[in-house]
Amino acid sequence: MTKEIICTVCPTGCTIHVEGENGTITKIEGFSCPRGKLYAENEFISPVRILTSTAKVKNAKSLLVAVRSRTPVPKDKLFDCMDEIRKLDLTAPVKRGDVLIKDVCGTGVDIIATGEVL
């Protein structure tokens, strides 16, 4: 498998070419710094993203509260995590940093509130 990865570590945006199979990298080129190399390796083996969305809140002036995954979750789990967030049925008050879903979709990552609804 080969992948062209655009590095997002800095504005330079190097295109890094990675080859490999089943989580091992056989060839990597096009990076211009160690941080870029590490980024491309992670992107190739197990890409992760911070997920943000909103959840419904009852008994509050605001209809929604903003939420996030505390740390990044695997990219291929984003839509599964969205389904779980959609099921949330919160009642105010919700404080910034409150844990709303523990270990979402078995990722080991919590969904927390980033907004505040009092």
Added chain:
Amino acid sequence: MYKIECDVCVVGGGPAGLAAAVSAKQNGAENVLIVERDEALGGILQQCIHPGFGLKLFNEELTGPEYYGRFVIVAKELGVNTLLNSMVLEVGAKTVTCINSEYGVCEITAKAIILAMGCRERTRANIMIPGTRPAGVYTAGTAQRLINRQNEMVGKKVVILGSGDIGMIMARRMTLEGAKVEAVVEIMDFLAGLTRNRVQCLDDFGIPLLLSHTVVNIKGNDRVESVVIAEVDENKKPIMSTAREIECDTLLLSVGLIPENELTNNAGIEINPVTKGPKVNQYMQTSIESVFACGNVVHVNDLVDNVSAESKKAGAAAALYAAGKLKKKAAVTVETGENVRYVCPQAVIPADEKVDLYFRVMKPQKGVVITVTDGENVLFSRKAIKVNPGEMEKATVSVKNISSLKVSVKEA
């Protein structure tokens, strides 16, 4: 009329206003008042639920609500006063007139004023897209507000015009909420927003980015039924033989932002025709010496971290001015050299200090050297692998005894 007196009055409680108010307080202004039109502080960051904020300032990746939340906490601790649900009607050299449903018309007298009104999105009318006028044409920011604050989904099949950051972020947001984004269409031959957003918002979800394309027609009676897109030539003129129709129910526009300066204009403050914001010196002081300005009302930023840094300067300077410690002196005008569209601040008062010059290039360029010169004297020189109009650049220079300043970007 209801009357209020304060040392520093800040117009706008978004990221710029919050940072400026906190800094004014930290620099000795006793009575600092933020006047805000919305029912809460935070400005546009209330709807910017995505991550990517604070990488420079806090060295961590925060969402919009987390970012402004930190400033609100500090502002409260320091005792910054706020007047919410209040629309400012007029700004004078030392007065701010606003209207509020509880007190009616209020007149605020301040020793210094900070303008932090932010910016507005360009609309369909600004870019004059032909076609019918159905429902379903939104600016990206309006759609963002509806989805993220008001729980209203705006459409199911979407085309986005403009590759600005908000447009790309909305492409991801709508996809996560179950919509199908057919394409992001950009008239320029390069991306308008940050590369990071192209990767994480478009490429991640297989959303096509069509550079050198634009929307040439909107069809539909009650609701958008389709848009027609076409490639453009080097003069941005559509090549009609390339036109094709994309079925959709929604068109989002991410076609640029304009600083919101009705109040500034009416106050008679000098405006820079390129940034469309007030001209400022390194203290973020406008042509009226008691009025300061910061954030997107001055020039549209791509990172809120830069807004906060600039607003901190405005707050500190306004506090000094209110205390009678910032005296007006002659300034040199900052000149824009090769491939530089604008520089902010536009003027610098020579002083024994370092000044950050923020600037944008006119066109993308690779392998360049950025210089700041005072006549023959090179004050700053840095090589860059590439520069892009979508990413603001910075040069920090000592401005002691300068007689001129010019920023240039040339081939290395």
